[in-house]
Amino acid sequence: MxxxxxxxxxxxxxxxxxxxxxxxxxxxxxxxxxxxxxxxxxxxxxxxxxxxxxxxxxxxxxxxxxxxxxxxxxxxxxEGPDRLRKTLYSLCFDSVYRGQFFMRLNTGKHLSFTSTGHTIQENFSQMLILEATRDPSLVAYTKFNGLFNFFRARGELTTHNFPYDADSTSIGVTVCDNISPTTRDHVMDEILKLRNSDGIIQVYFDASRPRIDPVVCVNVLTLFHAYGRGDQLKDTFNWVEDVLVHRAYLNGTRYYEPAEAFLFFLSRLLSVSSVARMRLRKAYAQRCRERIGMKGDALALAMRIICCTLEGIDASLDLLTLREMQQVDGGWADGWFYKYGSTGILIANRGLTTALAIRAIELGEGRHSDIRAPSIGEERVQAGWMEWPKSNWAELFDKDAWKFKKDIQNTYGSVVKVSALFGDQQLYITDPLAITHIFQLDRPQYDTNAYHLLRSRLSFGCGLVGTTGTEHAKQRRLLAPFFATKYLRTLLPVFYPFAHEVCQAISFILASYFLSLGLHELCANIERRIKPGDGVMNMHRLMSIAALEYVGTGVGYRFDGLNESKPNEFHEAAKALNPLTFKLSTFRVFLPWMIKLGPAWFRRELIDWLPWPDARRIKEVIYKIDSISRDILATRRAALNDGSGFGKDILSAILKFNEEADEDEKIEDYEIISHITTTLFAGHETTAGVLSRILHQMALCPDAQAKLRKEVTEARATHGDLDFDRLIELEYLDAVCKETLRVSIVPHFKYTHDIIVSIVGYNRNKDVWGNDAEEWVPDRWLQPLPSSVVDAKLPAVFSHMMTFTLGPRACMYVRYNLIGYAYVDITVLFSGYKFAEMEMKLILSVLISKFEFTVSPKEEIFWAMGGSITPLVKGSGEIEPNLPLKVSVVASAP
Known part of the structure; x- marks a missing residue:
């Protein structure tokens, strides 16, 4: 506008x-x-x-x-990008949920800071966080069994032998659950000894420090009134009442910085003592009203809102201000809550500010929640070097991990702590808001996991999947024009020579490419490979070969995979890479150290000496893929130089760009080779997997197959070979593609530091997709999606799913050969999906109209998890994909 x-x-x-x-x-x-x-x-x-x-x-x-x-x-x-970003987060996402995620993410790391820049480890804020969140896993504090000390160890920025104090002790005894009644009574007896000549409780269990503070007195009164001994501190109570009535707290106290601290801790007293409430409520409510609209940091506002809300006082304007103060990462900025009495050095704790802000918003909006993140495996995992076999790692990375992931999600929820190698703890996440923060809103804080990054570099080089930060952004920026809709349209001339196999009724967009790669030849190939009297064949192999031909044409290369007399080295190498990578996944933790073992030539030689045949095999596979990618680059470069090629495929366009670009903008050969390898591998293997899964689902669901065949054949009977628009408008074909990509996705994990984002977990999250989330139900796409899907607000690049992730690391190649498996509802991305959408839907429309697929009576199919899902025959012991389906020619096939 x-x-x-x-x-x-x-x-x-x-x-x-x-x-x-x-x-x-x-x-x-x-x-x-x-x-x-x-x-x-x-x-x-x-x-x-x-x-x-x-x-x-x-x-x-x-x-x-x-x-x-x-x-x-x-x-x-x-008013600038940073301010806008912060405001948009507040408008678009739930403040409480964002705050909870911040608290979980920083579990055990909610440290306090001083106004002099020092980090201190103290118990006081930790116990207040525990009280606000009811989650002991978030905090780290010393569990005293008696008197408590402000500091976790020795004193910091004060005397090392800092004395125990009545303030920390009163909070600790009321909050912690490890204090016995006998110990509690003994502690209160000791506190009574701290009364001075005025009958007011002093702060320290140290006669040389005769200090008093009204907030400390309030916390002591809360302890005594909670356990029926309030009448023993009448003089202390009288003084607290005087402080309240005469507003003696307005400039803070000796140990507490904000005026709201006195009112906040007084609310704790009023909540446990009817005597205190009857006596103080009127004055207390008036003092709370007086604070509304006053300036203050986030902690002061949170305390104020809690006080007012508990008294039924409207603090909506302060609540709005507090929400606007939330930071981009979900937390609130530090608020000064405590100070050193002698020096005035202030103490802040961001975790405490955030915990109280969450509590304030919950109370202000009339809701409640639990920040706790459940944990599994803790009863059988002890931290230590020799304990790694007892972790959840083997279950997470098992090829049959479907049930394990389903069970932990159904049992523990959308944020779960799991035990990794060597006693490490990681978060297993399927929560939509957390995923949004990790992949988009707070992306710089959760960049790609080092193991994943190194594995990608070793497999595919330093291309898009092997880089991060500015290097990744530079490559993405350089490549983006070649995957934009306008540029993809210029690729059509590349496909014109193959148009002789296309029926005349199909549009020039469709006719220029797909059937030229052998859809009719593919059908003929299927007919030739059906065994007489049996009719069972490996459909995954043919889907993989066909998908490789399509993506190969995108880089200007024809593999001729349907020609069985010619070996297809890339196909054989590519189909072996995923199983090998998955088998070696346990050892990925060693990659950061292994990569430092001398120069590259030494590491290559070292692999040959390792006692794992799979390590040597994966080296051979990667070398073969790299060699073929280099040959493709040389072929296209030669074609561009002598004018014998069309020069309009993506690879030729990149080479032409290099000729015209400035020196610092050119794409190096090693990067181009990496992009070739990534495009070929990711494009053909994932496409083949999804196509195979659809065919298997068709075989398992004859009614769905018949419904799809009816839709396709009726459309072809009316219009002949379908043009692009009519193909896209086939509603059930679209629903079949979408549903398969939802429940049968690749890959099933994304790593960012100590976080595991489960893609399959989100796509099957019952809180998002409904109780039938685990089931394959194409009809769900023929009606409006549940409000829970829309309300999740996942900024995904594909139909509300995590299938192709989101954010800046979402699959760029998607525009060319991945994401267009089904029509996308986001208009801005629509044209970018046209190419791949035609690829997948045209293959399915031709196959389903000509052949009928049923399950083989002799084999049971098992879908193995890995870098991609692959079909295997259960109990066969095979590691190479195999999808034996019984294929027959449809009697009325066109």
Whole structure:
């Protein structure tokens, strides 16, 4: 939405890259109105059918923002990218859930900081976090069995032998669950000895430190009133009442910085003592009202909101301010809660601020939650070098891990601690908000796991999947134009020579490529390979060969895989890589150390001496794939130089780009080879896996197969060979593709540091997809998706699923050969999926219309997890994919 004249817009459109990111662009010259005229806003709202109350408007002009707000929009004044990012997070995502994720992510690391920049380890804030969250796993504190000390060990920034104190002791005894009644009574007896001549409790169990503080007195009173001994501290209670009535707390106290601290801890006392409530409630409520709207940090606001809400006082404006103060990572900024009495050095703890902010929002919005993250395996896993066989690692990486993942998700929820190698603890996540933060909102904090990165580099080189940070961004930026919709359209001439196998009724977009790669030949190949009287054949092999031909053409190379007289070395190597990688997955933890063992030539030789045949085999496979990729590069470079090739495939375009680019922008050969390898491997292996799974589902569900065949054959009977639009409009074919990609995805894990994001777990999350999330139900896509799917707000690149992940590391090759397995509802991505969508749907439409697939009566199919899902014959002992299906020619096949 911009005020531009048509000539200016045309110039902008022709020079600025990336405008196709937007679904729609509205310019004043076309609308006949300009900002801030109301008519311009009405025009856009009417055109896109937007509900203003569900619309976010961002603009650098306050005048335009004010107009948008008059329509009921959430209008944001643009004041820089960081401020905008923070505001959008607050508008689009649940504050409590984001805060909970921050707390879980920093489990055991909620340390305190001083105003002098020192980190200190103390018990006080940890116990308050424990009280606010009810989750002992989040905090680290010393479990005293009697008197408590503020510090976890020796004193910091004070005397090392810092004395025990009544404040920490009172909080500890009321919060911790390891204090026996006998010990508790003994502690209270000791506290009574701290009364001074005025009858007021002093702070320290040290006669040389005669200090008093009203907040400390409140916490002691809370302990005594909670256990029926409040009448023993009448003088202390009277003084606390005087402090409240006369507002003696407004500038803080000796040990507490914010004025709200006194009121906050007093709310704890009122919650456990009816006597205190009857006596103090009126004055207390008035003092709470007086604090509304006062300036303060996030901790002060959180304490204030908790106090007011518990008294039924409206603090909605402060609540709104608190929500706006939430940081990008989900936490709230440090708030000063404590201070050294003698020096005035302030102490803050971000975990405490966040825990109380969460509590304040929960109370303010009338809800409650539990921050606890359940853990599995702790009863059988002890931290230590020799304990790694007892971890959950083997179960997580087992090829038959389907049941294990289902059980832990159903039993423990969407954020679970699992035991990794050597006693390490990791989070297993299927929660949509957490996934959004990891892959997009807070991506820099959760970059790719080192093991995954090194494995990718060793397998595919330093291309997109083997780089991070600025290097990854540079490569993605350089390659993005070659995967953009406009550029993909220019590839069509590459496919024209193969059009002789296409029926004349198909459109030039469809006819220019697909059947040329042998769909009719593929069908003929199937007919030749069916055994007389048996009809059972390995359909996965043919799907893999066909998929390789398609993706090979994208880089200007033909493998001729359907020619059985010619060996297909790349296909054989590629199909062996995933099983080998998965078998060696346990040893990936050693990669960061192994990569440092001398130069590359030494490491290559070392592999030959290892006692694992699979390690030597994977080396051979990677070398073979690399060699073929180098041959492809040399072939396309020669074709480009002598003019014998079309030069319009993606690889040729990259080479041509290098000829014209500045020296610092050129893509090195090793990067190009890496992109070739990645494209060929990822593109053909994943496509083959999904196509095979669909055929298997068709065989298992004859009714679904018949329904799909009916839809396809009726369309072909009416229109002949289907053009692109008619192929896309086949609703049930689209539903079959989407549902298969939801329940049968590849890969099933993504790693970021100590976090395991389960893609299969999210795609089968019952809280998101419903009680039938584990089932293959194509009909779910023929009706509106459940509100829980939409409300999850996962910014996925593909139909609300994690199948191709999300964020800046989402699959770029998706636009060419992966993600288009089914129609995508996001308009901005639609044209980018056309190529691959035709590939998959055309193969299925031709096969299903000509052949009928049924399960083999002799073999049971098992789908193994790994880098991709692969079909195996159960009990056969085979490691190479095999999908034996009984194939017969449809009697009425066209």
């Amino acid at each position: 911009t005020n531009l004249a048509k000539p200016d817009w045309k110039q902008l459109e022709s020079t600025v890259i990336g405008l196709d990111l937007f679904d729609s662009v509205f310019i004043s010259s076309s609308a006949g109105e300009r900002k801030p005229n109301l008519a311009f806003y009405r025009h856009i709202i009417h055109t896109i059918h937007a509900n203003p109350c569900h619309t976010i408007f961002v603009d650098p002009s306050l005048e335009n923002v004010a107009t948008a707000r008059s329509f009921g929009m959430s209008a944001v004044l643009y």
